[in-house]
Amino acid sequence: xxxxxxxxxxxxxxxxxxxxxxxxxxxxxxxxxxxxxxxxxxxxxxxxxxxxxxxxxxxxxxxxxxxxxxxxxxxxxxxxxxxxxxxxxxxxxxxxxxxxxxxxxxxxxxxxxxxxxxxxxxxxxxxxxxxxxxxxxxxxxxxxxxxxxxxxxxxxxxxxxxxxxxxxxxxxxxxxxxxxxxxxxxxxxxxxxxxxxxxxxxxxxxxxxxxxxxxxxxxxxxxxxxxxxxxxxxxxxxxxxxxxxxxxxxxxxxxxxxxxxxxxxxxxxxxxxxxxxxxxxxxxxxxxxxxxxxxxxxxxxxxxxxxxxxxxxxxxxxxxxxxxxxxxxxxxxxxxxxxxxxxxxxxxxxxxxxxxxxxxxxxxxxxxxxxxxxxxxxxxxxxxxxxxxxxxxxxxxxxxxxxxxxxxxxxxxxxxxxxxxxxxxxxxxxxxxxxxxxxxxxxxxxxxxxxxxxxxxxxxxxxxxxxxxxxxxxxxxxxxxxxxxxxxxxxxxxxxxxxxxxxxxxxxxxxxxxxxxxxxxxxxxxxxxxxxxxxxxxxxxxxxxxxxxxxxxxxxxxxxxxxxxxxxxxxxxxxxxxxxxxxxxxxxxxxxxxxxxxxxxxxxxxxxxxxxxxxxxxxxxxxxxxxxxxxxxxxxxxxxxxxxxxxxxxxxxxxxxxxxxxxxxxxxxxxxxxxxxxxxxxxxxxxxxxxxxxxxxxxxxxxxxxxxxx
Ligand code: GCW
Numbered sequence: 001x002x003x004x005x006x007x008x009x010x011x012x013x014x015x016x017x018x019x020x021x022x023x024x025x026x027x028x029x030x031x032x033x034x035x036x037x038x039x040x041x042x043x044x045x046x047x048x049x050x051x052x053x054x055x056x057x058x059x060x061x062x063x064x065x066x067x068x069x070x071x072x073x074x075x076x077x078x079x080x081x082x083x084x085x086x087x088x089x090x091x092x093x094x095x096x097x098x099x100x101x102x103x104x105x106x107x108x109x110x111x112x113x114x115x116x117x118x119x120x121x122x123x124x125x126x127x128x129x130x131x132x133x134x135x136x137x138x139x140x141x142x143x144x145x146x147x148x149x150x151x152x153x154x155x156x157x158x159x160x161x162x163x164x165x166x167x168x169x170x171x172x173x174x175x176x177x178x179x180x181x182x183x184x185x186x187x188x189x190x191x192x193x194x195x196x197x198x199x200x201x202x203x204x205x206x207x208x209x210x211x212x213x214x215x216x217x218x219x220x221x222x223x224x225x226x227x228x229x230x231x232x233x234x235x236x237x238x239x240x241x242x243x244x245x246x247x248x249x250x251x252x253x254x255x256x257x258x259x260x261x262x263x264x265x266x267x268x269x270x271x272x273x274x275x276x277x278x279x280x281x282x283x284x285x286x287x288x289x290x291x292x293x294x295x296x297x298x299x300x301x302x303x304x305x306x307x308x309x310x311x312x313x314x315x316x317x318x319x320x321x322x323x324x325x326x327x328x329x330x331x332x333x334x335x336x337x338x339x340x341x342x343x344x345x346x347x348x349x350x351x352x353x354x355x356x357x358x359x360x361x362x363x364x365x366x367x368x369x370x371x372x373x374x375x376x377x378x379x380x381x382x383x384x385x386x387x388x389x390x391x392x393x394x395x396x397x398x399x400x401x402x403x404x405x406x407x408x409x410x411x412x413x414x415x416x417x418x419x420x421x422x423x424x425x426x427x428x429x430x431x432x433x434x435x436x437x438x439x440x441x442x443x444x445x446x447x448x449x450x451x452x453x454x455x456x457x458x459x460x461x462x463x464x465x466x467x468x469x470x471x472x473x474x475x476x477x478x479x480x481x482x483x484x485x486x487x488x489x490x491x492x493x494x495x496x497x498x499x500x501x502x503x504x505x506x507x508x509x510x511x512x513x514x515x516x517x518x519x520x521x522x523x524x525x526x527x528x529x530x531x532x533x534x535x536x537x538x539x540x541x542x543x544x545x546x547x548x549x550x551x552x553x554x555x556x557x558x559x560x561x562x563x564x565x566x567x568x569x570x571x572x573x574x575x576x577x578x579x580x581x582x583x584x585x586x587x588x589x590x591x592x593x594x595x596x597x598x599x600x601x602x603x604x605x606x607x608x609x610x611x612x613x614x615x616x617x618x619x620x621x622x623x624x625x626x627x628x629x630x631x632x633x634x635x636x637x638x639x640x641x642x643x644x645x646x647x648x649x650x651x652x653x654x655x656x657x658x659x660x661x662x663x664x665x666x667x668x669x670x671x672x673x674x675x676x677x678x679x680x681x682x683x684x685x686x687x688x689x690x691x692x693x694x695x696x697x698x699x700x701x702x703x704x705x706x707x708x709x710x
Contacts, residue, residue, distance in 0.1 A: 001066070002067070002069075003046065003057065003068070003071070004069070005042075005072060005077075006059065006070075008035040008038075020240065021193075023194055034118070035115050038110075038119045039071070045130075049126070061078055061079075062081070062082040063079070065105070066106060067105075067106070071118050073112055073114060073115060080109060085098070090113055090142075091144055092113055094112065094141065094144065095117045096111045097121055098138055098139050098140070099139070108125070108138060130515050131510075131519070144499045147459075147468065148213065149210055149213075149495065149498035150215070151213070151475075152219060152412070152472045153472075154219065154220075155177050155179065155216070178202065181230065193235075193237075194236075203244040209495025210496075210499045213249055214249070215251055216250065221253045223256040223259040231289060231293050234294060249300065250290065251302070253309070254302060255314075265285070267279065280325055284329040284333075287329060288333060299330065299338060299379075302337060306342050319339065319341075323376060324377045328377065331378075336379045336381060337380050338470070340383045341356045343359055344356075349592075350592045351592030356384065360407075363376060364403070364406050382407055382408070382410070383470055384411060386453075387436070391419050391472075392548045393420050393543060401453050402442075402443030403443075408468070410469060410470050411457045412470045413429075413436075416472055416487075418472075418556050419551065419556050421679065424678050425538060425682070426531075428486065428489055428490065428505075428531035428532065429490045429494075430508055431532060433505070434505045436453055438453070443461070469501075471494040473491065485671060485672055486531070489512045496508045509528045510524055510528050517668075526660060537650060539615075539646070540646025540647075542646070544642035545639060546584065550575065553565045553572075583623055583697070584617065584618030587620045587621075588621060595607040606619075606620045609621045640691055641703070643686070644687060657676055
């Protein structure tokens with residue numbers, strides 16, 4: 001009946017940039033503290049969910065009104081102090097939600113050690129109500145498994161706009177870039193430091209699933225983000241997001257010290273030696289400048305010697321020295337370096353997948369003067385994509401996981417659907433992420449019950465090491481932040497799995513469906529079913545049985561299996577290796593021998609055609625057209641069947657969605673309907689294009705018993 005947040009405005013640490021202001025006519029308000037944000041969420045949320053005004057009530061002392069929801073920490077709230085019990089078992093940003101009976105009154109306490117934990121608990125309570133779970137007799141303790149749950153935002157990547165011809169949407173599909181730094185024309189007066197409604201909407205959405213930070217610029221980084229003009233804008237953004245527990249980080253260019261924008265404070269190329277003081281001092285000076293404006297700046301994200309970005313190797317040093325040079329510069333400022341491991345070089349390796357392990361593993365193993373192993377500094381996280389290639393809808397686990405036991409390692413997942421249908425196809429990615437996180441690494445030097453990829457990522461494999469997970473985010477300026485309504489489920493699911501990777505992706509889909517569409521059981525069942533099969537269907541009609549990366553080189557949406565481009569490994573043909581003998585990439589010991597980068601049990605399983613799981617068959621083997629599959633069918637027939645099965649699923653999704661029309665609001669129903677129609681046509685195009693091309697090599701008729709006609 002009332003929301004009680006004692007001392008909500010007592011926190012001084014949120015003092016904003018003096019002129020921080022919302023855009024004119026804004027519907028959102030700037031929160032001035034985290035507990036203030038919690039109070040606002042709860043009053044707004046309860047009022048909306050219950051259809052009657054629920055107000056915040058000031059209360060002194062330790063007596064809560066009957067029926068109240070009390071939020072806070074032992075420091076902020078006497079009621080919490082008196083009734084929440086001992087919170088020492090919770091993580092700093094964990095929370096407790098407990099029903100308290102005290103004499104004749106009953107109330108709910110949302111308690112945490114920190115304000116941000118209290119905000120997370122408030123969202124969790126709202127979620128329970130919104131998904132129609134019971135809120136009686138609550139006794140819930142929640143702590144995140146992974147410490148840092150971070151997003152990378154690739155603001156300038158135009159490439160994957162799908163059908164967005166003008167190229168402004170980039171990875172955000174049609175929804176455009178989210179942060180205005182230098183908008184022109186009609187939006188010119190809406191550049192930062194002006195705070196747009198959508199930043200607050202975003203912050204609330206991210207905090208509601210426990211995201212702790214964002215690297216706001218593309219990893220292909222431009223130096224301008226370190227200039228005074230930009231820093232001022234970034235500081236305003238940081239101020240606005242701070243109450244929601246979202247810290248900023250920046251992507252940096254390794255050779256920024258030579259950029260003339262910083263003149264006269266520039267270095268010459270021969271001063272880019274990361275082991276020496278000029279380089280370190282430069283980075284320290286410039287990090288300190290940002291840090292003065294953004295005291296909680298988390299750190300720098302670095303893409304070095306990858307896809308043409310500059311890095312230490314250009315100047316005769318390795319990744320260990322490069323990462324450590326910047327890490328040493330920012331360590332006194334309490335900052336971290338997220339150093340990406342996305343490297344490949346087919347000119348050096350017979351298989352581009354091998355490079356990361358070859359570069360990083362020796363540094364991780366290197367004996368140190370103090371008798372320990374591993375050269376990477378303590379404030380370095382190596383940031384590694386889940387798979388060894390590049391965010392395909394199905395990849396085996398990257399062999400780096402479990403192999404870097406002396407170095408902190410973050411897993412990078414792609415939330416934005418670069419290779420998974422962009423903003424056109426409905427693809428719920430959580431089942432794939434779950435498959436990744438639950439993969440057994442068979443690592444031999446960690447406890448046997450702690451060797452799943454999730455244990456490596458959450459640090460439990462190493463006795464609780466600091467941990468981090470990163471999602472390449474799909475934020476845009478659409479009302480729903482993501483363009484396709486269903487893409488929002490991926491942002492939601494990323495946050496939920498980052499909090500607890502053992503949660504079931506189906507449960508997460510059900511929560512999202514109830515919160516987004518309806519609590520009607522028929523709607524929930526249908527939508528969850530659509531979502532749960534959607535990624536497997538996409539794998540089927542795009543890249544079944546482990547054949548990877550068949551996308552048109554410069555847009556990553558359409559199929560192009562016959563394409564051959566200048567750079568060998570950017571060609572679909574590099575991956576499919578189609579010939580009259582069969583299809584797929586031999587990475588076994590008889591081929592590239594990539595499989596030997598795995599721990600022995602996996603190396604053996606993947607190295608052998610018969611023991612390789614069928615879903616990964618062509619990742620590891622050149623599969624003969626007449627290879628007999630588990631179900632007794634020849635490979636060629638099964639392959640064609642998979643393509644057809646994938647398209648059929650999309651047809652089913654479109655029909656199932658149509659059947660939901662009476663239960664959904666007209667606008668969003670229509671919008672998804674239109675996407676599904678396009679999705680179905682594009683899926684059929686994938687099937688037809690790929691099957692026709694494979695047929696040139698299999699030289700076998702296309703089986704017609706699956707409904708394929710030509
Ligand atoms: O997936 C590929 C993309 C590049 C991207 C790169 C990376 C930002 O095609 O656009 O660069 O990965 O992860 O660095």
